[in-house]
Structure formats: structure tokens, C-alpha cells
Amino acid sequence: MRVLVLTLALSLPSMAAAQMPDAAPVIAAERAFAADGRALGIAGSFNKWAEPDGIVIAAGRAQRVSAVYPPEAVRDPQEPLLEWWPNFAGIAASGDLGFTTGGVAVNGQRAGHYFTVWRRQADGSWRWVYDGGPASPSSDVAGPDADPVVLPASPVAPMPADMAVRSVRVNEEMLHMGASMAQKEVHLTWLAPDARLYVARLPPATDPQAQAAALDAWPHGFQFGPAENGGVSAHGDLVWGYGPARWEADGLARTGHWVRLWQRRPSEPGDRVGEWRIVVAYLIPAPPPPATQ
Template sequence: MRAIVFAAVLLAAGPALAQAEDAAPIVAAERAFAADAPLLGLTASFNKWSVPDAVMIGDGEVQTVRDVFPPDIPRPADEIRLEWWPNFAGISRSGDLGFTTGGVAVNGRRTGHYFTIWKRQPDGDWKWVYDSGSGASAADVPGPDTEPAILPPGPELLQVVTSLDRPPPPMAADWAMTRVREEEAALARAAMTDQRAAHLAAMSDNGRLYVAPLPPAIGRTAFAEALAGWPATFRFGPTEGGGQSQYGDLVWTYGPAAWIRDGQEWTGHYVRLWQRQEGGFRIVLAQLIPAPPPAGG
């Protein structure tokens, strides 16, 4: 009875949706964004399709899109030809937050993967709030003429809450982010002694893991093999930013990371997408973005 009462409180405080949203609008937005790049140039297209404070991570820094692509800088005559296309996508049950990820090519050569978080704006348009890349191999991923795989929605709140053996915390606007921060902290503690086991415990069976330069790892066997390519331990700092869907079923995070490889200290950032599933939040996409190599590295 207690679980049912708390379920009613949660469902009254947030949108209770019986049907999952369709990810097609996000896929269409990503493809329109990609199509604009050769027409408008990278600066104009990246600014057109993002919110002004959208996050980009590269060269060891967290920057806004306008830091990376200042709107007043003319398009260079020798601008690279950047192409990308979605291979994997998903959307929240509230239809306000989603993602796509897929292959990237520079001047016709496949170089890695992008990962974009999209947020629906008050006027109904989709703009991205995070965009960055991974050096994971795109050599064998499906091409631009294929449809992306779609992440299935997680269970509805009522299913999750009635399965709990203890009351959930008080409802708040950022309750899902608060819960994921706890998961991030637990992952960070475990990764200090065994990152492979820590990630395997946190990953969703239907998630994707980018461990460059390997291709995207999909499925638990692939996760285990790919994680062997990372150092045995990581030091993950607290979550620095991210966001959650209105329904609380999708949460994205980023923060600092440090590790030792070949006797040298490396730094960078982790970026993760969490989905609320039966049993708790699980990672459905994880990437590590290294800073430039240390001197002599």
C-alpha cells in the first residue's frame, strides 16, 4: 500500500505517459543538421541547430558551441568536409529529451563517432545541448542510407515505484539527476579499484560503449572485451553537468576523469547517458574523451 501511495505522488508530480514517444523527430533533426553543414558551413550549422550555451568537449576543455564556433568568424575557404549520420537513437517518454550517435567521416574518411543530446524547445523545435565525438572505429558501422537502431523505452514510473521495497525520495524537479549523481559516485568509488567490474555493473545490456580505437561495443560480451582496453582503474570526478528529461527516464552527465597509462598521468572527461530501467538507472551510452596527450606521451 505504501508503494502505491508513493507511486500516486510521483505520477501526479510528473507526466504519466502510457505510450513511448517516437524518436523519428530527433533522427530527422540530426539529419537536417548534418545536411546543413556543407551548405552553410560548420560554424553556421552548429550554431543554427544548438542552444547558445550548448556543451562541447574537446582538447581537455568543456566549452560552449559559441566558444568552439564563434558566430562572427567567416567560413574558411579550406574548411574540412565533415559528414555524420545516426546509427543509434532514443527519446524520453516525455518526448522532451533524446539522443543520436553514429559514424563520422572527415573529407570522405571515416574517423570515429559523434554523440549528440537533443532537447525539445518551448516552440517545439529540437536543438542540441551537447555534442562531441569519440575515436571509436566507424569502419564497419552501417552507412548514411540505413535507419538507426532505436533504444527501447524504459518502464513507466508506476512499474518502477511499485517494485521498490522502500519509499522513493521526495519528488523534486531534478530528482532523476540527483539519483544518477549517486550512481555516478558509486561508479567512481568502484572504478578506483576495478573499472572493468564497475562499468559492467552499471551498463545496460542494450547500451553502447565507446572505447577508442575499437568499434562500438554492443552487448555484455563486447563490453567486457572492450573494457580490457582501458586502464585497470580510473579516478572519476563528481558530475559537473548534464540534464534530465521531464519524465526522469533519461539523464545525461559529464565530468572529469584521470588515469595512468604507461606510467604517465592522463586526463579527460567522461560522458554518459543513463536510462531508468527496472532495477534502477543503467548506462545506455558511455564515452571517454581524452585531453591532449601529456608531454612525451
Template sequence: MLKTTMAAGALLLAATLARALPAAVSAAPVVAAERAFAARAAVVGVAPSFLEYMTDDAIVFSPDPLLARAVYGARPPPKLPKDGGTVLNWWPNFAGIARSGDLGFTTGPATVNGAAPGVFYFTVWARQPDGGWKWVYDGGVEADGKQAPGPAAEPILLPPGDAKAMAPDAAMNQVRAAEIALAARARTDAAGAYKAVLAPDARVQGSAAGPATDPPAVDRELATRARAIAFGPLGGSASKAGDLAWTYGDARWDRGRGHYVRVWQRRAGRWALVFDQLIEVTPPL
């Protein structure tokens, strides 16, 4: 009887979510949140703006995963940008959102004190109970951004995933299985492991060349990575609709190590990797 009740409850939840899902959800709120975040940093400085826009459980790599509030909260009050302090500016070139409108991401170039873009950031956003947005992960890699679209350019938007809803726990179980399979193959063939799950429109970042945005560029980007990589999943979360998930974890290879962050999207009943950023940890001198 208990199993029957639980099964009926799961079916009811899935049906409720399916009825609630719109045909498509605009990523405009996530893009707006990122732009407001950057604008705020230009006024109050980096650490205060990051503290203002993060959730209490947000993480950063410093160099290993830590609670972001502890990292930024420990920093002394910055010199304000208007008084000659550091001016960090960034803007989205690529963004996506779940059909349930509760999980999204943006990525794009960043500049320091007006110099040419030399970093590509990646931010994962979670919608809050009051309808606002706060980030749960923020990080980036150093890369050449001279050819990146400028702040006035509209970001490319990830097309929506499967319209059929899935419970978040079930979605994460499937994503974890996909991560485990990727990690197993990557121990001997990292490029092959990625190619087995990458979407045709996926973005891959990590090297100094900047983000790879099409299959030939992705092939070149993967060629810059170690042939064998040991991945160790650490965490992440899925949207309420079960169509979008982000993950992060450890990465180790011969004479190097780092971390990864990814975005997975459910397409035609299967999970495809639509974003991957590999962040190398520089060894101490």
C-alpha cells in the same frame, strides 16, 4: 502543514506526468534533427551549422568543458563546402528519447571530405519551446568506422524506459547517487564498476576499435581502459518524465586523463547505464 502541502503537490505532479505519458515515444524527431543538422553543415560549413543548432548553454570539450557558443563563435568564417571547404558528414546508428519527448540522443560515425569514417560522434538533444530540437552537448572519439552501417541504414532505437513518471529533480538525485557509487568502485576496479550498472544492450565507446554493442564487445572495450579511474561528475540533466538522463564529468587515471559522457535510463525502478563514451585528452607536446 507545509510538509503535507509539499507532499501533496509532488504526488499531484507525478500523477499528472503519469497520465500524460504515452505508451512509447518515437525517436524519429531526434533522428530527423541530427540528419537536418548534418545536411546544414554540408551547405554552410561546420561552425555556422553548429552555432545554428546549439542551445545557449550547450557545452563541448575543448579540451575541457566550455560553452559551445564561445568556442564556435570565435572561429573565423569557414570556406564553404561548395567552394572547396571541409565537408563534415555524419549520421545516426543509435538513438533514444525520453517518454516525455523532451530529451534524446544520437550517436554514429562521421567522415571528413568523404574519407572512411574515423570518428564516432555523440549528441544530446533537448526539445525547445517552439517544438524544435537543439543540441546541448556534442563530441566524439576517433575510432575505426569502416564496419559501421551507412547513412541509409535505419538507426537502432533504445527501447523506452519505465512508464511510471518521476520528477526530474528526484531523477537526477538518483542518477547522481548512481554516479557516485560507480566512481567509488572505479577507483580500484573500473571494469567492475561499469559492469554493475551497464544494461545488456548498452553501447560503450572510447578506444580506436569503435563502439562496443554487445556484452562480449563491451568486455573487450573495458579491457582497453585503465584498471583504476577517478571519475568526477560535473553536470547533466534529466527528462521531464524522469526516465532518461545524461551526465558528463572528468576522468583521470595513471598517466592519463579525459572526460566521460553517459546516458542513464530508468528500467524496472533502477537506473541502468545505456551509453558511455570516454574521451581521452591528448597531452600537449
């Protein structure tokens, strides 16, 4: 597999001298989406900025945005004020897929994070394809006026999109097998040192030391299922997806979804093939089971 990838990489035009894309359009789209949240309300802004098949994970299920936020619904005058802003963002080397993640506030009170995956449309505009958020507190992250940290676009050579997805899925199979027995060790194997790892009740972990500490707060083992959905950049350097997760917490069986964004990046200077590393990871728990009488 690696020999095949290397052959393809060397046969395709080099991007070493090409100008790398700027994540600014993705950040601008996120800020406009958030501004419309005030003007149009939650349902109005979410439907305006989503692709028709945009996915939201709610009530333990992945659902189309129109099912979660019916566009025909009349805006509730008592609807809470939902605000959000990017703290971390990035874009694929092909400039067609990007993401942002950052803090959320409800009625002026910091309350968790969001994560949005964006896709460039044929007319050059941006629409989101996935929106969901982890429960990590946002009390200590930079506010709306701060510029987000930008993940550099990867300088690796192009890879066919289907090959990129297959290679990530192979890595996920290994991650899932290891996570059933020792999730901390296997996550640390795949997390990029600058990844955003979100663990409930803890601030975002953005370096290896914080990542290791945050993983201690997760259960020792997870039962992760294969990806249910996701997407890939045309350059084959960004792959996102989500899938089912099962674990035990406080003596109760829990379910939910894992969500991950992978980036293919050089393992050493001059490496044009690259290795896959997770750059965003979190869980979305389903509602807890009802208490027994």
C-alpha cells in the same frame, strides 16, 4: 528512498496505456543538422542547431559552442568536409529529451563517432545541448542510408526530475569509488546489455560480451570526478552528464572527461519504479602532455 519513489510512482498517472513518444523527430533533427554541415560549414551548422549554451568538449575543456566555433568567423574554403549520421537514437518518455550517436567521416574517410543530446524547445523544435564524440572507429558501422537502432522509451512511472538527478549522482559516486580499483567490474554492473560503450581504437561495444572485451582495453583504474554539467528529462527517465577523469596510459598521466547517458528502466516485467542503467558511455581524452626532451 525506494519506498518513497514507489509511493510517488503509484500516485502519478500511469503511462501504461499512453502512446510512447517516437524518436523520429530527434533523428530528423540530427540529419538536418548534418545536412547543414555541408551547406553552412561546421561553425554555421553547429551554431544554427545548438541552444546558446550548448556544450562542446574541446582541447580538454567543456566550452560553449560559440567559443569553439565562433559564429562570426568566415568559413575557411579549405575546411574539411565533416559528415555524420545516426546509428543509435532514443527519446525520453516525456518526449522532451533525446539523443543520437553514430559514425563520422572527414573528407569521405570514416573517422570516429559523435554523440549529441537534444532538447525540445517551447515551439516544438529541437536544439542540441551537448555535442561530442568518442574516438572509436566507425569503419564497420552502418552508413548514412541505414535506419538507426532505436532505444525504446522507458515505460517506468514518472519521477521528479530533481530526484532522478540525485539518484543518478548516488549511483555515480558508487561507480567512481569502484572504478578507482577495478573499473571493468564496476562498469559491467551499471551498463545496460544494449548500451553503446565506446573505447578508443575498438568498434562500439553493443552487447555484454563486447562490452567486457572493450573494458579490458581501458586502464584497470580511473579517478573519476563528480558531474560538472548535464540534464534530465521531465519524466525522470533519462539523465546525461559529463565530468573529469584521470588515468594512466603507457606510463603517462592522462586527463579528460567521462560522458554518460543513463536510462531508468524496468528490472523485470511490470516494474514501474525501475533501475538506472548506463546506455551510452565513453571518454574524451585531453591532448596528451608534451613529450619530455
